[in-house]
Amino acid sequence: MSNNTYAIIGSGALGGFYGAKLQKAGLEVHFLLHNDYQHVLENGLIIKSKDGDFNLPQVNAYNNTNKMPKCDVILIGLKTTENHLLAELLPQLLKENTVVLLLQNGLGAEPKIAKIVGEDRVIGGVCNLASNKVSFGYIHHIDYGLIRIGRYARNYQLAEITNKMREITQDFESAGVRVNLTEDLLLERWKKLVWNIPYNSLSVILDARTDEMMGDANTKNLVIEIMREVLEGAKSCERQIPNSYIQEMLDHTDKLPPYLTSMKIDYERRRPLEIEGIIDNPLRMASEVGVKLPKIGMLYQQLKFLDARNRQNFSIQRKIK
Amino acid sequence: MSNNTYAIIGSGALGGFYGAKLQKAGLEVHFLLHNDYQHVLENGLIIKSKDGDFNLPQVNAYNNTNKMPKCDVILIGLKTTENHLLAELLPQLLKENTVVLLLQNGLGAEPKIAKIVGEDRVIGGVCNLASNKVSFGYIHHIDYGLIRIGRYARNYQLAEITNKMREITQDFESAGVRVNLTEDLLLERWKKLVWNIPYNSLSVILDARTDEMMGDANTKNLVIEIMREVLEGAKSCERQIPNSYIQEMLDHTDKLPPYLTSMKIDYERRRPLEIEGIIDNPLRMASEVGVKLPKIGMLYQQLKFLDARNRQNFSIQRKIK
Numbered sequence: 001m002s003n004n005t006y007a008i009i010g011s012g013a014l015g016g017f018y019g020a021k022l023q024k025a026g027l028e029v030h031f032l033l034h035n036d037y038q039h040v041l042e043n044g045l046i047i048k049s050k051d052g053d054f055n056l057p058q059v060n061a062y063n064n065t066n067k068m069p070k071c072d073v074i075l076i077g078l079k080t081t082e083n084h085l086l087a088e089l090l091p092q093l094l095k096e097n098t099v100v101l102l103l104q105n106g107l108g109a110e111p112k113i114a115k116i117v118g119e120d121r122v123i124g125g126v127c128n129l130a131s132n133k134v135s136f137g138y139i140h141h142i143d144y145g146l147i148r149i150g151r152y153a154r155n156y157q158l159a160e161i162t163n164k165m166r167e168i169t170q171d172f173e174s175a176g177v178r179v180n181l182t183e184d185l186l187l188e189r190w191k192k193l194v195w196n197i198p199y200n201s202l203s204v205i206l207d208a209r210t211d212e213m214m215g216d217a218n219t220k221n222l223v224i225e226i227m228r229e230v231l232e233g234a235k236s237c238e239r240q241i242p243n244s245y246i247q248e249m250l251d252h253t254d255k256l257p258p259y260l261t262s263m264k265i266d267y268e269r270r271r272p273l274e275i276e277g278i279i280d281n282p283l284r285m286a287s288e289v290g291v292k293l294p295k296i297g298m299l300y301q302q303l304k305f306l307d308a309r310n311r312q313n314f315s316i317q318r319k320i321k
Numbered sequence: 322m323s324n325n326t327y328a329i330i331g332s333g334a335l336g337g338f339y340g341a342k343l344q345k346a347g348l349e350v351h352f353l354l355h356n357d358y359q360h361v362l363e364n365g366l367i368i369k370s371k372d373g374d375f376n377l378p379q380v381n382a383y384n385n386t387n388k389m390p391k392c393d394v395i396l397i398g399l400k401t402t403e404n405h406l407l408a409e410l411l412p413q414l415l416k417e418n419t420v421v422l423l424l425q426n427g428l429g430a431e432p433k434i435a436k437i438v439g440e441d442r443v444i445g446g447v448c449n450l451a452s453n454k455v456s457f458g459y460i461h462h463i464d465y466g467l468i469r470i471g472r473y474a475r476n477y478q479l480a481e482i483t484n485k486m487r488e489i490t491q492d493f494e495s496a497g498v499r500v501n502l503t504e505d506l507l508l509e510r511w512k513k514l515v516w517n518i519p520y521n522s523l524s525v526i527l528d529a530r531t532d533e534m535m536g537d538a539n540t541k542n543l544v545i546e547i548m549r550e551v552l553e554g555a556k557s558c559e560r561q562i563p564n565s566y567i568q569e570m571l572d573h574t575d576k577l578p579p580y581l582t583s584m585k586i587d588y589e590r591r592r593p594l595e596i597e598g599i600i601d602n603p604l605r606m607a608s609e610v611g612v613k614l615p616k617i618g619m620l621y622q623q624l625k626f627l628d629a630r631n632r633q634n635f636s637i638q639r640k641i642k
Contacts, residue, residue: 144501218625
């Protein structure tokens with residue numbers, strides 16, 4: 001285990017979970033909170049986990065990054081829809097060798113973070129995690145937890161694994177979280193999209209759980225066709241995902257319990273959807289080299305409509321109340 | 322006006338309206354009814370119409386085609402989802418020169434009717450009608466009414482206009498309903514699909530009215546892209562619809578009051594959706610000559626899923642009650 005100190009920016013179902021695991025393992029962790037700041041300051045965090053429940057009665061809680069100490073690793077657990085906040089949140093947390101570990105879905109956030117903190121500081125991570133924030137300071141870790149991390153280099157070119165990445169891996173593994181290191185962050189991001197694009201999009205558009213989509217021949221075929229387009233998208237970025245990966249994802253999904261995707265949960269809570277990172281940026285990267293992904297394009301149009309209306313109605317509703 | 326007698330098979334918002342207009346004009350009309358048979362037998366029909374309200378206190382009402390007289394014109398006003406009933410309903414209504422006037426949306430029903438009644442008897446009609454059945458025996462005609470009719474000939478080849486078609490035109494026009502005659506039924510069917518495919522499908526998938534779809538840049542673009550595919554479909558059947566027709570349909574839709582499509586109304590009432598006629602048969606005709614319509618294919622998959630679940634839940638609900 002290293003002497004790294006960690007700042008958790010966005011201490012929700014993901015950031016809160018990993019941060020709590022790190023603190024429990026003995027690392028120094030500082031949590032940025034928003035809605036549940038006061039609660040967590042007074043009561044700490046409760047983690048209910050299939051790997052063992054635990055409480056942290058006291059944590060370093062903040063509601064403002066200006067009050068936080070500079071840290072060695074800044075773990076970003078925000079939704080990509082909140083990334084516009086980072087230009088304001090991050091600079092005061094940086095010291096000479098600080099790295100930013102971006103644990104988010106989708107594609108295309110790293111170049112923007114690189115502009116804020118400098119290109120050599122950015123590490124991207126793809127999490128395989130089923131976790132929910134149940135209430136203030138209370139996180140339910142349902143399953144999984146593996147993180148795949150890779151350094152960001154300009155235009156997502158391959159990037160060597162650094163000692164800092166190895167330290168982070170040791171920190172997480174001493175906290176019971178598996179980490180895989182990769183030189184090809186972009187490949188990992190596209191691979192995650194093979195699942196995220198079809199299931200997240202269709203779960204919102206069709207108001208459906210994964211088991212419903214898999215149980216209907218038409219939607220199952222549509223999922224497969226969309227996955228093929230994601231493979232085309234990856235190929236347009238010179239990343240090869242074997243066709244067999246599609247079957248792997250289908251088999252994996254068949255084994256899930258009836259599952260609401262994260263985008264569907266956001267939709268039901270009337271939060272902005274992660275359309276930019278999960279749909280729009282992949283579309284754009286493919287389109288820049290002349291590759292069209294028509295089904296994903298149609299998902300984009302349908303989701304943009306639903307997202308706009310969902311939040312518009314919410315504003316109206318709130319005004320009426 | 323002719324001496325033609327009319328049988329109305331499916332006396333709902335469409336069949337009931339046109340049948341009532343014909344009877345009011347002095348023609349002999351026989352109505353086949355289902356749910357509201359007893360009510361209409363006792364009370365007749367009430368038509369509230371932007372062209373003038375009227376009542377028919379007495380109509381020839383039946384709940385079984387075996388009790389109906391043979392007629393000169395059989396107007397089919399059923400939804401295409403009920404066409405499987407026609408093999409049983411039609412034969413007893415036919416005399417030597419009887420024709421069947423199929424006033425339905427979509428494509429591909431005529432060949433099936435032709436198998437039941439013979440190829441030279443089938444006339445297809447495309448209605449531009451906004452009408453609702455409000456309650457038993459009570460129809461609200463909101464707007465429009467024009468019918469375009471063309472004779473069906475094998476494989477939808479061009480077919481000359483017959484005297485019978487001219488008689489029918491006179492009958493309808495004496496009843497205040499405009500009729501256009503055409504030798505190209507297939508062209509009319511494809512033209513109607515330019516509107517029906519995008520708006521009907523998306524209204525169900527996105528739970529949206531026409532004004533909402535037109536008011537959002539993403540869905541408006543999607544509508545246009547789908548319309549372009551319909552033009553491709555028509556072209557695959559050697560029918561040319563000019564590009565300007567798309568703008569015409571958009572302008573027309575912009576002028577509509579906030580509008581629920583017929584498929585959306587069916588969906589809300591948990592009735593089967595007209596997917597076969599409106600989506601599947603057009604897809605199939607294009608695909609038979611090697612033309613793919615990917616966006617319409619995706620609408621098909623989404624609608625099939627929603628339709629199946631919609632009616633499955635209904636059955637479950639009914640069992641629980």
